[in-house]
Amino acid sequence: MSESMSISVNGQSQVPPGFRFHPTEEELLxxxxxxxxxxxxxxxxxxRDVDLNKLEPWDIQEICKIGTTPQNDWYFFSxxxxxxxxxxxxxxxxxxxxxxxxxxxxxxxxxxxxxxMRKTLVFYKGxxxxxxxxxxxxxxxxxxxxxxxxxxxxxxxVVGIIGEASQDEGWVVCRIFKKKNLQKTLNSPIxxxxxxxxxxxxxxSSSSHFFNDDSLEQFLExxxxxxKEELNLDPFMKLPNLESPNxxxxxxxxxxxxxxxxxxxxxxxxxxxxxxxxxxxLDRLVASQLNGPISYSIAAVDESQVDQDHLVLPSLxxxxxxxxxxxxxxxxxxxxxxxxxxxxxxxxxxLSSSPDPFCHVSNGSG
Amino acid sequence: MNLPPGFRFFPTDEExxxxxxxxxxxxxxxxxxxxxxxxxxxxxxxxxxGKALGEGRQWYFYSRKTQERVTSNGYWGSMGIDEPxxxxxxxxxxxxxxxxxxxxxxxxxxxxxxxxxxxxxxxxSRSSKRSSRGSSHKPDYSKWVICRVYEQNCSEEEDxxxxxxxxxxxxxxxxxxxxEVSLP
Numbered sequence: 001m002s003e004s005m006s007i008s009v010n011g012q013s014q015v016p017p018g019f020r021f022h023p024t025e026e027e028l029l030x031x032x033x034x035x036x037x038x039x040x041x042x043x044x045x046x047x048r049d050v051d052l053n054k055l056e057p058w059d060i061q062e063i064c065k066i067g068t069t070p071q072n073d074w075y076f077f078s079x080x081x082x083x084x085x086x087x088x089x090x091x092x093x094x095x096x097x098x099x100x101x102x103x104x105x106x107x108x109x110x111x112x113x114x115x116x117m118r119k120t121l122v123f124y125k126g127x128x129x130x131x132x133x134x135x136x137x138x139x140x141x142x143x144x145x146x147x148x149x150x151x152x153x154x155x156x157x158v159v160g161i162i163g164e165a166s167q168d169e170g171w172v173v174c175r176i177f178k179k180k181n182l183q184k185t186l187n188s189p190i191x192x193x194x195x196x197x198x199x200x201x202x203x204x205s206s207s208s209h210f211f212n213d214d215s216l217e218q219f220l221e222x223x224x225x226x227x228k229e230e231l232n233l234d235p236f237m238k239l240p241n242l243e244s245p246n247x248x249x250x251x252x253x254x255x256x257x258x259x260x261x262x263x264x265x266x267x268x269x270x271x272x273x274x275x276x277x278x279x280x281x282l283d284r285l286v287a288s289q290l291n292g293p294i295s296y297s298i299a300a301v302d303e304s305q306v307d308q309d310h311l312v313l314p315s316l317x318x319x320x321x322x323x324x325x326x327x328x329x330x331x332x333x334x335x336x337x338x339x340x341x342x343x344x345x346x347x348x349x350x351l352s353s354s355p356d357p358f359c360h361v362s363n364g365s366g
Numbered sequence: 367m368n369l370p371p372g373f374r375f376f377p378t379d380e381e382x383x384x385x386x387x388x389x390x391x392x393x394x395x396x397x398x399x400x401x402x403x404x405x406x407x408x409x410x411x412x413x414x415x416g417k418a419l420g421e422g423r424q425w426y427f428y429s430r431k432t433q434e435r436v437t438s439n440g441y442w443g444s445m446g447i448d449e450p451x452x453x454x455x456x457x458x459x460x461x462x463x464x465x466x467x468x469x470x471x472x473x474x475x476x477x478x479x480x481x482x483x484x485x486x487x488x489x490x491s492r493s494s495k496r497s498s499r500g501s502s503h504k505p506d507y508s509k510w511v512i513c514r515v516y517e518q519n520c521s522e523e524e525d526x527x528x529x530x531x532x533x534x535x536x537x538x539x540x541x542x543x544x545x546e547v548s549l550p
Contacts, residue, residue, distance in 0.1 A: 015373070016398045017385040023372030031371045044370045070378065070454070103538030120535050122542070133543070137531060179531055 015067035021046055021075065025108045028075075028141050029116040033173040036077055037143060047173065050076035056096050057123050057136040057176055073177040078140070080170045097125040099138055108141065116143045135179045142172045375400065375421040379451045382426075382482050382512050383461035390428060391484055391510050401512065403428040408437045411468055411477040411515050424516040431483060431509040435466065442466040442479050451482070459485055476519055482512040 015021075023032070035042050048064055055063065064074040080090045092099035099121040106118040121138040124131025377386070389396050401419050404427040409417060411425075418425035429435075435442035444466050451461035461482055468477035531539070 016369075018375050018377035018381050018398075018400070019369065019373050020376040021372050022374045022376055027371045042370075046370060046372070069381075100542075102542050103535050106532075120531070120538075122539060133539075 015069060017069075020069065020071070021066045022073075023075070025118065025141065026110045026115070028173050028175070029108060029143055030110060033077075033116070033141060033143055033171065036171045036173070037168055039168065047075045047077055050078055050174075052078045052092055052099070052174075053094055056094050057134070057138075060176055073175050075173065075175050078172055078174050079168075080172055092121065093127075097123055097131055097134070098128060100124055100128070100131070114144050116141055137177055137179050139175045140172050141174070143169070375419065375426070379463060379482070380453055380460065382514075383451050383484070384453065387461065387482055387484060387510060387512050390512075401426050401428055406430055406432060406435075410437045410439050411475075411479075411517070413438075414515055418513075418515070424514055426512065426514050429481075429511050429513050431511050435479075437468075440468055440470040440475075443469050443474075450485075461485060476517050478516055478518050480514040482514070484510075 032042060032047055034040075036047075046066055050060055050063065060076060061071075061074055064076050065071065100123075101119055101121050103120050106120075107114055108116045108118055119140040119142070121140060123134045123136035123138070125134055126132050386396055386401055388394075402417065404417060406429060407417075414420070414425040414427070418427035420426075444464065447465040449463040449465075450459050451463055452458060453460055461484055464481040464483070466479040466481060468475045468479070
């Protein structure tokens with residue numbers, strides 16, 4: 001039956017009836033984006049390149065059609081365009097509006113190993129800060145650039161990785177879709193959904209019940225990033241709110257050392273290795289904080305320069321503590337946040353009080 | 367089937383009925399011929415992998431209309447939901463989707479079956495009555511159905527392959543609104 005299954009995607013395509021392009025996140029990252037980044041030809045041109053600044057979501061919907069069958073989501077490659085030559089911010093403005101990141105990036109796992117990140121963005125019509133939120137959502141997937149493991153790339157890809165010039169890490173793969181029903185989801189029991197067992201681990205094995213590890217990974221990511229940016233004292237760095245009113249409400253036990261058993265051995269290995277560099281990075285960061293000018297303060301940052309896309313913690317700009325805001329939406333979340341806050345607060349207290357900021361954290365990780 | 371990674375069998379109701387069920391019923395070749403015919407074999411839902419066409423956590427197979435869908439260890443009981451299926455272009459009724467749930471003994475399980483059938487009027491009801499009287503052993507092709515079986519669980523909504531926003535994303539999204547309100 002495969003003989004006449006020709007799929008030509010550009011223009012008039014022939015996808016067999018009943019079949020849809022519905023890739024898993026793993027397929028998007030490991031097959032499509034990895035090939036794109038390494039300039040390896042992708043057999044079928046199902047995912048097109050799109051200049052995000054030139055096309056509105058409803059245009060993308062037309063351009064990224066696959067066949068004639070109805071679609072709920074559309075896929076494309078996009079090359080991240082820096083807003084400023086020296087910065088890390090991405091310009092995602094179009095003629096009619098702009099894409100604004102929301103929430104926190106989600107870690108994508110494959111077989112318990114971290115392979116990439118997913119950023120969620122919402123399309124706003126108009127210009128910031130007065131844009132009008134639309135129902136268009138984008139998931140932007142990027143490969144995890146911190147961890148390069150040669151063992152799981154094929155020979156062809158090794159060529160791409162060794163020839164550094166041929167690897168273009170600016171590529172991301174995106175999926176856009178229209179949000180269905182906000183109210184329904186908000187009113188439905190979140191806790192029940194997040195407690196669902198890991199029945200789907202064969203696919204991407206990260207969902208909200210890995211929240212604690214998400215926090216950990218976010219934290220480690222921060223550490224990795226601070227390694228690169230520490231000397232600049234980048235005001236956009238994702239640091240916890242030092243004045244958090246929650247500081248005293250949680251005990252300071254560090255849960256870093258207890259990776260979720262669902263992740264298995266492989267993940268704890270990953271965590272362990274990244275830990276070495278991360279903590280040393282934090283060490284240097286703190287050193288620069290203690291010796292440097294006190295003027296490094298998030299509150300002092302010019303409001304207009306804050307890149308909202310890169311703020312992870314909503315508390316930075318808000319008078320409310322995180323816990324209360326989330327808790328007012330659903331109890332399920334308030335149970336998940338304390339673990340996160342513990343982690344942050346451990347850092348906070350380390351930064352502010354302890355003469356050896358890492359003694360108890362390091363012990364916890366051992 | 368040599369499709370690139372990411373292509374999956376996710377038919378719409380209309381496609382199932384128009385492309386697969388109607389063609390099967392009219393003895394036309396289905397192309398691609400991916401849905402196996404399990405007739406009335408009494409498979410329990412957990413025995414379907416390897417026998418029915420599996421995609422994600424859903425299984426598809428052809429079967430026959432029957433009053434009692436009994437399996438080795440249980441039976442499928444109607445949920446009393448009959449959903450008409452219309453074509454998207456002409457809004458003509460082309461099929462019916464019935465919902466059944468699987469019972470193990472007396473206890474209801476989370477297994478759901480959607481049984482797609484053609485409306486009685488579309489095939490000559492007189493001829494099907496004649497053949498059901500059993501005078502001839504000719505199989506009655508107007509009585510084919512397509513079954514889609516899946517296990518419903520609470521993680522279904524959170525089946526986070528990215529097609530929908532996660533609950534957490536929704537909350538963050540609404541927090542964005544609050545942020546705008548609370549700005550000085």
